[in-house]
Amino acid sequence: MIHTLRLRVMRAPDTLDNTMTFRQRHHYLFILLIFGILAPLLLWASVHFTRQHGLTGLAEETENDLMIFARKLEDYLTGYDRLVGSVAASRQVGALLRNSRDKKIVSVANTYLQTLNEEVRASAIYVMDLGGNTLAASNWQAEKTFVGNNYGFRYYFQRAAKGLMGRDVAIGTTSDVLGYYVARPVLDPGSDQIIGVAVIKVTLDELGLLFSDLDLRLLVADREGVIFLTSESRWHLKSLRPITTSTIEKISRFKRYADSLFTLLPMREERYWDGVSKLVVLDDGVEYLTQATLLLSRGWEMHVFKPTKDVKEHVYFAVTASLLLSALLFLTALYMNQRYRYLKDLKAAAIHDFLTGLYTRRYMEDAANAQISRIGRGQVNTISVAMIDIDHFKQVNDEFGHRAGDQVLRAVGKAIASEVRQGDIPVRYGGEEFLVIINACNECDAAHLVHRILERLKCLHFRGPIRKLKITASAGVAHYRKGGTLEDLLQRADELLYKAKEDGRDRYYDDECKRPETP
Ligand SMILES: Nc1nc2c(ncn2[C@@H]2O[C@H](COP(=O)(O)OP(=O)(O)OP(=O)(O)O)[C@@H](O)[C@H]2O)c(=O)[nH]1
Structure with missing residues (x-):
């Protein structure tokens, strides 16, 4: 954590701002990319599965309908298939085929077929001899009666004349109407010989009613x-x-x-x-x-x-729903991203000084107290505090303006951040005052660091109106004493800083190390 934060500290604030914008742009691009892949996938999946599911349901319905209509047609036609059997077995038809010259028998057969046809509502029922001649028919009284016509060329007749069931669809030669013909052989009860053929015709118009x-x-x-x-x-x-x-x-x-x-x-x-x-x-x-x-x-x-129009409607619905869902997810992701960035920025603002990018005083207090408790547990050797103050900073402000003063503060912050080691905590303590919590192995480590910082500040070069400006700083370095507190440490560092200022500035005092005090 400290390591990550330290890297941030070491960047100049303007660079930090640019990086955030760049990162932000990356975040949006990433979200767009994810949705660029996710949305078409979601769309494809919803279209595919809705269509698949819809067509499966439709296939089941179709199969069901097919079975129902096939059964309906079979049942309807089987009724006529059976009926033609009873016509072929009837006494009147048998008598007719045995004695077709007897007008009375012919008349009885015609009346029988006519009455039966009215009952069963077929198109026509008729009887043919083995030569294909129609001997009697239900429409015997009609102008275009089948009686007297020869239908020997018909497929159904030829089958029945051979003793088989004859079934066919054809256009009637007399009626000119498309119909279903079913024919059966008529057997002589005594000899079981085929003596003729009984036929029923059903018009297909009538069958069509089944499917209206x-x-x-x-x-x-x-x-x-x-x-x-x-x-x-x-x-x-x-x-x-x-x-x-x-x-x-x-x-x-x-x-x-x-x-x-x-x-x-x-x-x-x-x-x-x-x-x-x-x-x-x-x-x-x-x-x-x-x-x-x-x-x-x-x-x-x-x-x-x-x-398949119902399936298509479901697919359109699924497409709309998945587009809406994608848009919703996209907006939610944008919102979450904004919120995440906002909280992150808020957190960063709480621990980083906006001008220099160094840690804030508040963060320093928490971190330094944590370090002091680690010393108590023997996890850390010791810590030192260096309080650094730019000399005569007020003059910079007065002479070059507040913006130039800010420029100097930023440069000083950057210089301090680049000199400290990993684990040290560079802080903007207030105004033109800086502080470093130093994780030192021994007291002189801290003195070395402060020495380096003061040297570095002297060498700072600026741009613009203050390019000729040279700055110095003074510092006070205090070391942790067993059982001491942070307040005590800060107070001692402040006193030493005060002393350095009083003694002419551009120097540091260390409360233990006997090193040279002017860099
Ligand atoms: N530009 C700028 N100036 C600041 C900021 N914070 C504090 N200052 C100025 O820093 C100056 C500090 O002045 P003093 O406390 O008199 O100290 P000094 O002029 O540095 O003199 P010595 O510390 O005694 O060497 C004041 O003029 C403040 O207005 C800031 O964020 N930006």
């Missing part, structure tokens, strides 16, 4: 990636993947998508966010988190798109 009023985008595409069911009408019959010309031709033939262009669904900036979810920007310029699932029984794929 959603705050998400949803699509269902067939095996080839053609979107046939979607919450966005503009995506209708667009394709998720590039399709070859031969596939387009095949689709056109079986499904009658002939007029469609099969353009690709515009999806930009696709990238996987995790293993399952993708982040995409769609044709509306909005970013979505998307997930897909396969509807295995039908070979379809369902995609759900959830806008």
Whole structure:
């Protein structure tokens, strides 16, 4: 502590001021640097973690929605899958296929299909023979009835005619409406031979109602990636993947998508966010988190798109919050720094004389008393006090002015500080009076020091109007005596100083050392 303070003492006050400004500037630069690194880090972390957290939540919601809608669609269509089974097993349909020329049987079958269709609200229910001809249909009375038409080219018919479940999405040749077709073989109860095919058609408009009023985008595409069911009408019959010309031709033939262009669904900036979810920007310029699932029984794929705008809002909030936090931390750091410097300056001002930079009288009293108690404990040999007073200083003030007087005081303070050793305490005692508490090994050490100081003061050179000025000083040196007090020590030094002044100045008296007293 003393060592640090001593270094400060040895600087001229004007240099000290400059150093503090320089240091202060360094402090601000340091704080700015720290915040220059911290603020972007904080910003990056808040953006990263908020987005990460938001997208994780959104991915969970998307997965949930996907499961719900896939289940909803499956359940809805499975109802028709089962229903077509009961149509195929019905007495009326069996009778019709065994005897399609009997008008009465045909009429009974038509009425049965019509009534059933009204109950289950399908688009149409009809029965075909193995040649693909429609023998009876729920819309038998309509102008564009299916009865009499041949749908043998249809994929669903060909599957059912082979004894399999036929499922397909296609545009109706008679109705011109896109629909889901499900077909089952009709077996002869006696022989178990396939004798025809029962079909139910459900319009996709009706299916689309399942997905209306959603705050998400949803699509269902067939095996080839053609979107046939979607919450966005503009995506209708667009394709998720590039399709070859031969596939387009095949689709056109079986499904009658002939007029469609099969353009690709515009999806930009696709990238996987995790293993399952993708982040995409769609044709509306909005970013979505998307997930897909396969509807295995039908070979379809369902995609759900959830806008990430809520996540973005959270990120904006986090950015604002972290900017505010950074600003708050920055201001707090500035305030703390100012306060720290202020307290430090206050403390320095309390122990240092503002003009010379030497210690104050108050500090000296505390430090000297501490030294005296150390002597009592045997930790320090002895101490001495040298009281030094500039001779005829009043004349300097009177002749050259107070500022010149201050210049001399500063130079004397600097000279004394540079002569003392580490552990000595140089003090501005008052006015033009200085004092040094000397940690001496023996009495003559102190006399040597005072001798050197008085010599040095004689050699001081000044600038400006007082460049020709030469000064001398007088001193009194007193040594600690066992059991003595600081007051006693100071008094003896003062008396010796007084004596030196009286005897003509430019000398020192030492109460023990018998060295020459004039330097
Ligand atoms: N410039 C300046 N002068 C000071 C300061 N403190 C005290 N003085 C002056 O120091 C002078 C001390 O004068 P005196 O006590 O008469 O002593 P002296 O003129 O040095 O004469 P001797 O000590 O008897 O040799 C006074 O004129 C004070 O005004 C200060 O901080 N700055």
